[in-house]
Amino acid sequence: MRDVAVLSFAQSTAARETERNEVEILMPVVREVIAASGLERSRIEFTCSGSSDFLQGQPFAFVMALDAVGAWPPIRESHVEQDGAWALYEAWVKIQTGEVDSALVYGFGKSAAGNLGDILAMTLDPYCVTPLWPHADSIAALQARAWIESGKGSERSLAEIAARNRAAARSNPHAIVSGTETVDELLSRPYVASPLRAHDCPANGDGASAIVLAAGDLARSVSKRPAWIRGIDHRVDPAALGVRDLTRCRSAELAAQKAGVARDKIDIAEIYAPYSHEEAILREALGVPDTASVNPSGGALCAHVMMSCGLQRIGEVARRILSGEADRGVAHAAHGPALQQNLVCVLEGD
Amino acid sequence: MVEPVKSIVTPIRLEYDYTPGRATSRFLRGIAQHRILGQECPSCLKVYVPARGSCPRCAVPTEREVDVQDSGTVVTFSIVRVPSENIHFELPYACASILLDGAGIPFFHVLQGLAPEEVRMGMRVKARWVPTEKLGPTIASIECFVPSGEPDAALETYGEHT
């Protein structure tokens, strides 16, 4: 295995981008991440992005987004119709092949332009479930109730998770919501999709994020303390909700095991949990110790940019390692109904 | 017993509030004023029209606005013979990639006012606008391009774009 590290991370999030198109959102993020990487743009050998054209309703929108990168002279480029975290996985594999030593990875989404509830309903079984058009909040709520009724937690545990994330988000300039409410205050609010309340559901927004990766010697030559990717794996559960035990997340358990989360201490965990109960299920699945700082950014509850949020989790862990604030952390990304698909990435400083 | 169900129809309808962004909004507002606005790359000086706010070659924002002429040269073309409910031109007709005078990249539009077999690369054309009172922030404010009657342009003036 080749050593691969995150050199830099940049992000942009807003509740709603009503003025800028995707290129106008992406370009400053891409310029910032390249400038911070220590590499010249011409030294970056591979570009990989994650996005979904359905979010903006424009077929092949990801091709237009390349305007933000500068695809001339022609560059080596690839795209995944997934969160940028999976684009990072592809770039990591590309570096492993030895074909390239560096990569730019980005993810972007502008879901406020469309009806995210309807669009996410299209990720469900198109024969038997999409024609009913359940909202993503409802699908998550089915899992939340199953989790509560299994005895693993309560509505109070959900509110505790939300309160902690909202308090943490106060120091994150990229958070869309934050708050200082007590658990009892949160519990007094109405349901959005019982047993979930608004604060148990994601603060959806528009934005982009980007990461620059480099292999061993190149990373060491430009960074005093790169954030090394020590393990990365992604796994998927069956799509049908009924064939899974919704109170646990087996694909995340397996990905965490393969990525080697438990091999050493964990200082920080950034978990892609747009719904409160998901953080609890994933914390257990990933084996995050109680001593770890979980979602110090405020997590996906406080800023959820589809197709970028998972890459942001990796970036949030990486930047704390780059700065020396943390030595070892785990980042997680998810896709699909009720945590169907999960990616786990373990990062370490020297 | 019923007939076996071999397929099902699952219609999808999605509504969006679309914005073309800042640069293209300015281009479309220019069109409503009978102007074609491009944006110049501060690095390579290429003029993009319609502008999307960036130079895709240099990956830098484009900010300086320049007026581009509503006349230009046919860089390449295609004859359309397939009907579509979105198209109101009589078949067959030519669509063309047109390098507007002052622009750095060609622009897509429809040619009218000549038989399809007369269309050729290098042909000089001019925009035919809708009447002033019907001008709006839409590319449809230019009805089509028609031959300008000028002599054909030399290949060197547009060959880079073929």
Add this chain to the structure above:
Amino acid sequence: MAENEETEQSLHATHVLEYPFRRSLGPILEKFFTGLAERRFIGSRADDGRVLVPPAEFDPVTAARLGEDRLIEVGPAGIVTTWTWVGKPTAKHPLDRPFAWALILLDGADAPFLHAVDAGGESAMRTGLRVQPRWVEVPQGSIRDVCWFEKED
């Protein structure tokens, strides 16, 4: 810098995408949808013995092909295994008044599936509730041949 940069807002337009998808079913789902057209529920037995509804074409654990010999009729009544409440239905939803989404485990099945429950009010919903399907007048082979489930008589 262009004039009016600070004051002029970007243009907006409504943009609609429509896809009139027709999806072919194949030998297994064909039986499920033909079953619905006959007001019956068809499931399939997986390799571990569980009965799955809708029937699976491939085993969710072993990935082995599950043939037509695995098909088995289940239901039509069942129980709610988890649920949530929709206070404000959209035009795309099966009901135009508040209703529940539920995972419903049909009698004889081991895996629940999603459908709507017309419970009257949220306080009437609970996990374990026995429900039965309310069919449309002329079923045609669609998951929406079931209008919704309702409390068992």
